[in-house]
Amino acid sequence: MDDSLVFRELISRGISSDPSIEVVAKAVDPYDARDKIIEFEPDVMTCDIQMPKMNGIDFVRQLLPQYPLPVIVVSTVSEAVIDAMNVGAVDFVQKPDTNSKDAITSFIENLTSKVKIAANAKINPMTGKPVQGIAAVKKEKTYDSKLLNKVIAIGSSTGGTQAITQILKDTPVDIPGIVIVQHIPPGFSKMFADRLNQITNFTVKEAEPGDIIEPGKVLIAPGDKHMRIKKLGSRYSVVCFSADKVNGHRPSVDVLFESVAEAYKGNAIGVILTGMGNDGARGLLTMKKYGAKTVGQDKESSIVYGMPRVAYNLGAVEKQVPLDKIPNTLVNLIKSMK
Numbered sequence: 001m002d003d004s005l006v007f008r009e010l011i012s013r014g015i016s017s018d019p020s021i022e023v024v025a026k027a028v029d030p031y032d033a034r035d036k037i038i039e040f041e042p043d044v045m046t047c048d049i050q051m052p053k054m055n056g057i058d059f060v061r062q063l064l065p066q067y068p069l070p071v072i073v074v075s076t077v078s079e080a081v082i083d084a085m086n087v088g089a090v091d092f093v094q095k096p097d098t099n100s101k102d103a104i105t106s107f108i109e110n111l112t113s114k115v116k117i118a119a120n121a122k123i124n125p126m127t128g129k130p131v132q133g134i135a136a137v138k139k140e141k142t143y144d145s146k147l148l149n150k151v152i153a154i155g156s157s158t159g160g161t162q163a164i165t166q167i168l169k170d171t172p173v174d175i176p177g178i179v180i181v182q183h184i185p186p187g188f189s190k191m192f193a194d195r196l197n198q199i200t201n202f203t204v205k206e207a208e209p210g211d212i213i214e215p216g217k218v219l220i221a222p223g224d225k226h227m228r229i230k231k232l233g234s235r236y237s238v239v240c241f242s243a244d245k246v247n248g249h250r251p252s253v254d255v256l257f258e259s260v261a262e263a264y265k266g267n268a269i270g271v272i273l274t275g276m277g278n279d280g281a282r283g284l285l286t287m288k289k290y291g292a293k294t295v296g297q298d299k300e301s302s303i304v305y306g307m308p309r310v311a312y313n314l315g316a317v318e319k320q321v322p323l324d325k326i327p328n329t330l331v332n333l334i335k336s337m338k
Helices: 005-015 030-040 056-063 079-086 101-118 145-149 160-170 188-199 253-264 281-289 307-313 323-336
Strands: 045-047 071-075 091-094 151-156 177-182 203-206 217-220 226-232 235-241 268-272 293-297 319-321
Touching (some): 030 056, 045 056, 056 079, 071 079, 071 101, 079 091, 079 160, 079 188, 091 101, 151 281, 160 188, 160 323, 188 217, 253 268, 268 281, 268 307, 268 323, 281 293, 281 307, 293 307, 293 323, 319 323
Parallel strands (some): 045 071, 071 091, 151 177, 151 268, 177 217, 268 293
Antiparallel strands (some): 226 235
């Protein structure tokens, strides 16, 4: 669904070149899309945000409770994309520069991959209006000094923005600092971090080199950059850098987890969430070998049970729990750590 003929044809011709994908319909607006969803019963839908008659956010919010259909947002990077993900869209692909052949090729390859992943995704429609900020003013808090030498490391991909949002909203802030790798495009990571900073009681930011890991703070790896942890005397900071992709991703969960294992040893908790592929599995196993506690999201609550499944089968996951139980699991694990 896109009101632009150029993008409707670009997407249709591009993804249908893959023999496993058949484009059954093209829609010019949400009302046209609704009729064609009923008629053709597609497995996956792509959706622009800025649309005539009804924006993509409202459409996704109204659509999913009636037709639980995996929706991939195809749009320019904006905060509206975060709203669409919060109401149930499973993934996002940034529109390319149509004057760049390389950008178009990369866009089609990326979208084709995400369509095939979304075809097997579970839908979790989030009804109602997007959550408004609850922490416009964050008060300074005093934390147990024992939390300073501990960390929680989280890795996720498809469906991860929803999962991370739920975890941070339901977890108390008096816990060790949190570092996160979410497979995410450049530009979107800062918007995602800023939104979490608004709607949770944590201090959340896109990580920058030299940022210190502290209780009550969440650092999210920048899109298109790896993030590692290094020790600076008695403190720990992050390093963000450009390098080759690992497991097909940059940032990579494995890069983060391996560095956490080396820096924190047993004073860490690793969490692997929903996502396709195997990124993070070996890094989580390394964390476990160094004595860290490890948690995996279970199959039933995962949008895509890929990364958690590989980690579990590898023996890297000590506790496999539903998404809504992860906050309480983290609290209990922190209490059990010396």
